[in-house]
Every structure is written in C-alpha cells, then in structure tokens.
Amino acid sequence: MSYAQQRNSGRLAIGFGLVLLLHIGAVYLVVSGLGKQIVEKIRQPLETKILDDKPPPPPDLPPPPPPPPPTAPPPVFIPPPEIVITAPTPPPPVQAAVVVPPPAPAPVTRPAPVAPPPPDIPDRNVSAKPIAGPPLQYPKRMQDSGREGSVDVECDVDTDGRTSNCSVVNTSGGSAFADAAMAYVQASKYSPEIQHGVAVKVRHKWVITFKLN
Numbered sequence: 001m002s003y004a005q006q007r008n009s010g011r012l013a014i015g016f017g018l019v020l021l022l023h024i025g026a027v028y029l030v031v032s033g034l035g036k037q038i039v040e041k042i043r044q045p046l047e048t049k050i051l052d053d054k055p056p057p058p059p060d061l062p063p064p065p066p067p068p069p070p071t072a073p074p075p076v077f078i079p080p081p082e083i084v085i086t087a088p089t090p091p092p093p094v095q096a097a098v099v100v101p102p103p104a105p106a107p108v109t110r111p112a113p114v115a116p117p118p119p120d121i122p123d124r125n126v127s128a129k130p131i132a133g134p135p136l137q138y139p140k141r142m143q144d145s146g147r148e149g150s151v152d153v154e155c156d157v158d159t160d161g162r163t164s165n166c167s168v169v170n171t172s173g174g175s176a177f178a179d180a181a182m183a184y185v186q187a188s189k190y191s192p193e194i195q196h197g198v199a200v201k202v203r204h205k206w207v208i209t210f211k212l213n
Contacts, residue, residue, distance in 0.1 A: 121197040126157045126190050126204045133188030138210055139176040149173020150209045151181035159199040161189045173210065181208045 142149070152170040155163035166186055171178040185206060192199040 121194060123196065124191070124194045126193045126202060128206070130188030130190050131161065134184070136184045136208065137180055139174075139180050142174060142176050142210070143212065146212065147173055148209075148211050149177035150207060151178050152205065152207050153181050153185050154203060154205045155185055156201060157190055157192055157204045158201050159192050161192045163188065163190070169205070177210050180210070181206075184208065 149172050151168060151172075153166060154169055155166040157163055163185055166182060168178045168182060171181075185208075190204075193202045193204075194200075
C-alpha cells in the first residue's frame with residue numbers, strides 16, 4: 001500500500017469516529033430530557049398582534065375662544081386751522097437831513113514847461129563804428145585754415161554809448177567768428193542815438209564781416 005492510500009484511509013477513520021461521537025451525544029440528550037425541553041420550547045404557540053395603522057383619536061379639546069369684537073375705525077384726522085400772526089408794520093424811520101457841502105475843487109497842476117532842445121545838437125543814429133574799445137580780433141584758428149565768415153549781432157546802446165543785452169542773430173563760417181564778434185561789440189563804446197537833442201537808449205544791429213587780405 002502506498003503512502004497516499006494510507007493517508008486517505010486515516011482521514012476516513014477520523015471522520016467516521018467524529019460522526020459516531022455526534023450520534024452518541026444526540027441519543028444522550030434525548031434520553032436525559034434536555035432535548036424534550038428544547039422541542040417544547042420550539043412548539044410553544046406564537047403570539048400575533050394586528051397593528052392598526054390609524055393613530056388613536058386625539059382627546060376632546062375645548063372649543064376655541066370667540067373672536068374679539070370688531071373695533072370702530074379711528075376718526076378721520078382733521079388738521080387744525082393755520083393761524084398766521086402778522087406783526088404790526090413798524091413806522092418808517094425818521095431820517096435827519098444832512099447838508100453836505102460840495103467838495104472843494106482839486107488844484108490844477110500844470111506840467112512844467114519842457115525846455116526846447118538846443119538848436120546846435122542835431123538828431124543822429126548810433127555810430128556804426130565804435131569810438132573806444134579794443135580792435136576786432138580775427139580768430140587765429142580760422143585765419144590759419146583760411147576761413148572767412150560774418151556775424152549779425154544786436155545790442156542795446158545806452159545813453160552813455162555802452163552796450164548791453166547783446167545776442168547773435170545770425171552767423172556763418174563757424175562759432176569762433178560769433179565769439180570774436182560778441183567780445184568785440186561788448187567791449188566797445190559807441191556814440192549814442194540822439195533824438196530831439198536828447199540821448200536815448202535804442203536797440204542796434206551790426207553786421208561784422210571777417211575777410212582775409
């Protein structure tokens with residue numbers, strides 16, 4: 001007999017022994033009366049109750065109280081009459097008459113008579129050439145390179161012949177010519193302009209030309 005057959009026969013023997021023990025235990029219970037008690041408990045009649053789906057009626061409630069008696073509507077509001085109290089008109093104020101004398105006439109001031117200009121000073125414009133000052137300097141850099149140019153300058157000539165507020169209006173040839181022209185005009189003194197025998201301040205213009213010999 002092989003090992004597998006021996007193992008299967010052992011299992012069958014164990015299973016047979018267990019079944020036999022269960023039967024012996026059942027017989028003992030029947031004989032001792034325990035099984036009878038179990039059977040009687042199972043055979044007891046069952047109690048059944050029919051449940052009513054409808055809830056029980058509520059207890060009698062007292063009737064609701066009667067509604068309150070209707071109240072009369074409030075009376076219509078009638079505004080009281082408007083009383084206007086007017087103050088008595090005050091009497092017009094008494095104005096005292098005040099006599100104001102007419103103002104005294106302002107004194108008439110007569111302008112002082114202007115003395116006529118002396119007949120021996122005729123009118124003249126600003127001198128084209130200065131009467132005092134350093135000579136015009138030709139820019140050395142422009143002279144060495146053989147360049148020429150011109151500058152238009154404007155200045156205010158005061159009553160003493162001095163210049164002020166000078167500005168370059170136009171220039172050609174380079175900025176070195178403009179710098180030389182401005183230095184020349186600002187350091188020079190000219191004969192002022194004469195109008196009606198009196199020296200006046202005027203705006204004058206010069207055209208300064210730089211040419212090589």
